[in-house]
Amino acid sequence: MASALRAAIVSHIRLPVSQSQTLALNLSKLSTVRSFSSHGDDHLDKTQVIDRVLEVVKSHPKIDPSKVTPDVHFQKDLGLDSLDTVEIVMALEEEFKLEIPDKEADKIDSCGLAIEYIFNHPMSS
Numbered sequence: 001m002a003s004a005l006r007a008a009i010v011s012h013i014r015l016p017v018s019q020s021q022t023l024a025l026n027l028s029k030l031s032t033v034r035s036f037s038s039h040g041d042d043h044l045d046k047t048q049v050i051d052r053v054l055e056v057v058k059s060h061p062k063i064d065p066s067k068v069t070p071d072v073h074f075q076k077d078l079g080l081d082s083l084d085t086v087e088i089v090m091a092l093e094e095e096f097k098l099e100i101p102d103k104e105a106d107k108i109d110s111c112g113l114a115i116e117y118i119f120n121h122p123m124s125s
Contacts, residue, residue, distance in 0.1 A: 049119045053111055056091045060084065073110040085109060096124040 050070055058065035063078055074080040074088065089105045096118050100108070108114050118124045 043122070044119065044124055046115075046119050049124070050115055052095055053092065053115050053118065056095050057088055057111055057114075060088055060091070068111065070115060071110065071112045075109060089114070092118065096121075098123050098125075 054068055054070065057063060057072075057074075058068045060080075062080060062084055067078060072078060074085045080088070085108070086105070089100060089108055092108075092114055093100055098118070098121055100117065104117065108117060
């Protein structure tokens with residue numbers, strides 16, 4: 001893919017040979033850097049996110065760990081109030097080293113939503 005893109009760009013640019021070789025080299029470097037910055041191997045896989053979210057939720061003092069599953073709802077299934085939910089979201093932010101905006105944090109009311117948000121967040125670690 002990168003070589004086809006490089007060939008298409010170089011074919012439309014009329015430069016002396018030395019400059020076109022430099023351009024091709026720079027495009028090659030760009031595609032290499034881009035592959036390292038993508039959402040590839042450095043991002044957490046879903047199993048890791050699930051395991052860590054469940055551990056954070058299980059560690060909350062008002063929760064019976066045996067009731068925690070990936071689809072458990074904080075209020076309906078675990079009997080937590082809104083303050084407890086905020087505490088869990090804050091603990092998740094600390095665990096995954098990210099900041100969840102209030103608008104998004106207000107929507108997280110279950111393990112499933114927490115897992116999806118964190119898994120899809122590009123900065124979670």
